[in-house]
Amino acid sequence: MTPIKKFTKKTDSVLNLEELGKDLRAGSRIALSKAITLIESQHPDHHRQAQQFLQELLPYSGNSIRIGITGVPGAGKSTFIEAFGQLLCAKGYRVAVLAIDPTSSRSGGSILGDKTRMEQLVKEPNAFVRPSPTSGTLGGVHKKSRETMLLCEAAGYDIVLVETVGVGQSETAVRGMTDFFLLLTLTGAGDELQGMKKGIMELADAIIVHKADGANEPMAKKTVREYQQILHFIQPATTGWTPTALPVSSYKNTGLQEVWSLIETFSGQTKESGVFTERRNQQQMEWFRSSVTDVLVRHFFADHEKKRLMKLLENQVAKSELTVDQALSKLFTSAKD
Structure with a gap:
């Protein structure tokens, strides 16, 4: 597993995820805290590394x-x-x-x-x-x-x-x-x-x-x-x-x-x-579905033009210049263009 830079402004030291995983599985609370901090990081590189790290720990x-x-x-x-x-x-x-x-x-x-x-x-x-x-x-x-x-x-x-x-x-x-x-x-x-x-x-x-x-x-x-x-x-x-x-x-x-x-x-x-396992499986599927929604929303509004149009349409709806359905039609018609 590729090492990554630590998520801190004070150091350029490298976090060894392989060692972190071993320490975590050995019961180290310090390693667990570091792993959670990695998972919570908003940095794109950290996110990718965190998901790989988490995948390797899923069997445990x-x-x-x-x-x-x-x-x-x-x-x-x-x-x-x-x-x-x-x-x-x-x-x-x-x-x-x-x-x-x-x-x-x-x-x-x-x-x-x-x-x-x-x-x-x-x-x-x-x-x-x-x-x-x-x-x-x-x-x-x-x-x-x-x-x-x-x-x-x-x-x-x-x-x-x-x-x-x-x-x-x-x-x-x-x-x-x-x-x-x-x-x-x-x-x-x-x-x-x-x-x-x-x-x-x-x-x-x-x-x-x-x-x-x-x-x-x-x-x-x-x-x-x-x-x-x-x-x-x-x-x-x-x-x-x-x-x-x-x-x-x-x-x-x-x-x-x-x-x-x-x-x-x-x-x-x-x-x-079998209810215990059935509930766990259902929860995993619901987590996946809700995550799909989160990703779609995030990607949709990652475009600055869509953000600008959203603000414009919000104002028009607030002033009763457009119905909500009309505003939605304009927003998603723009998304297809």
Whole structure:
């Protein structure tokens, strides 16, 4: 494999991808971080090298359990992930956390708060926490998150936890790249349902009523019973699986083992029935189709003339000088010329 220049302004040193691949597969977190940075690079040369690098690692990927995690504001997603991740590490699993961070629409910078909030988990030798800026992509999910997940699997991580920003369509995007989807809520199912879209609940394989401790514990158990009743009337997200609700306290470390046992049962049942593999295959095809759309859009607007025409037509539509269909006709007639 041809070496490439490092993607940094401070050095002209060469990155040896063959050595990087060996180090990554040996479990080096430094090598994994470098590989992810390469994958996220926008430089055309880096992109080509990254895809070749990723292709060579594909045979070593796909062996983890991918768990998506979302939740209502204040539900304590990061607190849960840290406690859950520590439990899994204590069991001997290697755990990767991809925390999808919001990106500033002005600066393009990422808050990257999850790495500082998960102070204990990042100290675990069997854990890898990678904040990933959304870069303004649809639903807040970084377009490279799927490839990052494959790199983590090739590096030997058994469990990949993907945290969503919990807004917009990010839940649907993360559901489309994970095996098991967890929804974190708080006590008071009736109140929560007022602000929760039914569609989000339909994505969940399990619902966690979080912060089930202290004076809040009895109410949390009552909320779990309410959710259990509600789930009977919702179309399951996974064929052959009945979603359930569980009370969890990350503060007291209660309910975490029950969550993992549930995921183990889910994994066993869906692999035996073939649903697990079928979902993975479907996700790969959907990823390919959505990528085709992304490439077509990027190529279409790479032409400066098309960008200019687009602005002109937008103004004409805004002023009601053209209908939307008329503007589209002009835009795509121009594209054929």
